Amino acid sequence: MWQKEIVDKIFKKLEEEKITMIELQKDLTAIPAIGPENNGDGEFEKAMFLKEKLIKWGLEVKEYPAHDERVKSKIRPNLIVSYPGKEKEKSIWIITHLDVVPPGNKELWVTPPFQAVVKDGKIYGRGTEDNQQEMVASIIALKTINDLALEPSLPIFLLFVSDEETGSNYGIKYLLNNFNFFNKDDVIIIPDAGSEKGDTIEIAEKGIIWFKFKIIGSQAHAATPHKGKNAHKAGAWLITQLVENFEKRFNKKDCLFEPPLTTFEPTKKENNIPNINTIPGEDIFYFDCRYLPDYKFSQIFDYVREVTNLCQEKFGVKVEIEIIHHEEVAPKTEENSITVKFLKKSIEAVLNCQPRLIGIGGGTVAAIFRRKGYQPVVWGKVSGVAHQPNEYSVIENMLDSAKVYSYLFGLDFNDF
Numbered sequence: 001m002w003q004k005e006i007v008d009k010i011f012k013k014l015e016e017e018k019i020t021m022i023e024l025q026k027d028l029t030a031i032p033a034i035g036p037e038n039n040g041d042g043e044f045e046k047a048m049f050l051k052e053k054l055i056k057w058g059l060e061v062k063e064y065p066a067h068d069e070r071v072k073s074k075i076r077p078n079l080i081v082s083y084p085g086k087e088k089e090k091s092i093w094i095i096t097h098l099d100v101v102p103p104g105n106k107e108l109w110v111t112p113p114f115q116a117v118v119k120d121g122k123i124y125g126r127g128t129e130d131n132q133q134e135m136v137a138s139i140i141a142l143k144t145i146n147d148l149a150l151e152p153s154l155p156i157f158l159l160f161v162s163d164e165e166t167g168s169n170y171g172i173k174y175l176l177n178n179f180n181f182f183n184k185d186d187v188i189i190i191p192d193a194g195s196e197k198g199d200t201i202e203i204a205e206k207g208i209i210w211f212k213f214k215i216i217g218s219q220a221h222a223a224t225p226h227k228g229k230n231a232h233k234a235g236a237w238l239i240t241q242l243v244e245n246f247e248k249r250f251n252k253k254d255c256l257f258e259p260p261l262t263t264f265e266p267t268k269k270e271n272n273i274p275n276i277n278t279i280p281g282e283d284i285f286y287f288d289c290r291y292l293p294d295y296k297f298s299q300i301f302d303y304v305r306e307v308t309n310l311c312q313e314k315f316g317v318k319v320e321i322e323i324i325h326h327e328e329v330a331p332k333t334e335e336n337s338i339t340v341k342f343l344k345k346s347i348e349a350v351l352n353c354q355p356r357l358i359g360i361g362g363g364t365v366a367a368i369f370r371r372k373g374y375q376p377v378v379w380g381k382v383s384g385v386a387h388q389p390n391e392y393s394v395i396e397n398m399l400d401s402a403k404v405y406s407y408l409f410g411l412d413f414n415d416f
Helices: 004-016 018-029 044-056 128-147 172-178 231-249 297-315 338-351 366-371 395-409
Strands: 060-063 079-083 092-097 117-119 122-124 156-161 187-190 200-205 207-216 263-269 282-291 318-327 356-360 392-394
Touching: 004 018, 004 128, 004 395, 018 044, 018 122, 018 128, 018 395, 044 060, 044 079, 079 128, 092 128, 092 395, 128 156, 128 392, 128 395, 156 172, 172 366, 187 338, 187 366, 200 338, 200 366, 207 231, 207 297, 231 263, 231 282, 231 297, 282 297, 297 318, 338 395, 392 395
Parallel strands: 092 156, 092 187, 200 356
Antiparallel strands: 060 079, 079 156, 117 122, 122 392, 207 282, 207 318, 263 282
């Protein structure tokens, strides 16, 4: 563990680095890193900018790119920043993601989504909280350790991955399937969700299912609806029936999770026809399901099939169901794991609060690690505005995170 005078020196320097953190946030926000699934060109430009900056700061960076023909560079970058420690067999990892989601309806934004604006102690822009806040915090924490020439007990690795927002096939899944970076006893922190006070540590995630529904009817003039089969009307009925009956069928609660229920929400809707006076013959929409460990994928899929069959019978349409993405419920991280102990001690020391263990709706790469037998946790001191218009990062949250990481970098297994 760092001595108190060293901790004080680290924290003082971090306060001095606040402007550096803000400027790095601005630079990263200005480089949209959107995956090809969302009509973007990937993370290459952002990663190369970051690599150059890190090398300039005296940090060692290595690239582990995944090939992807869909982007101009043909590369989905993954970067590892390493810092040596006294020990060799066990390490500390902080893992954040390079990609961001699209801004959505730009008319809902008060500021340009890819031009960071600093106002009232916040940095506004797409990606500022998800996941740049924790990325920048971890970088500046490590930069500070390096600038002060400190030697931690454990080696420290910062991993910046691609493709987190759309499945991780070119990010953490690619790395876990092709390299042996991690040890089962490593401290693995994935700061991709959290709470406003930073007083929660996520140790479990729900399963995820993304459904695509395609309603096939027959097109007709709106003045003669009897000559067609209104796919939009059938789709609207199907959405309401799926939601209303789902809440009755899947009503178990688990208070470890926030929220404690299985959720099933209609989300994306594709355009059907451009004009008002035509009955659409096709309607396409999507659902996002986050399910508790109490349920299995087959139970939810059987329910969906049951309701869609009723829709087909009622409206005389055909309903095609496609699973866009599925993540099974992963094992929980053990409550007394070394990662929980490291992070809990750091939060208590820096934020002066007692963190509680929780589960969330899923969507972080922690679940992928857990299926491989690792013991990661998810944490963050965040406002919870990820994916929203006018997303922002609270500057003091970013600074507090950097302090938590720098304190954690000084811990070793003998402290427990």
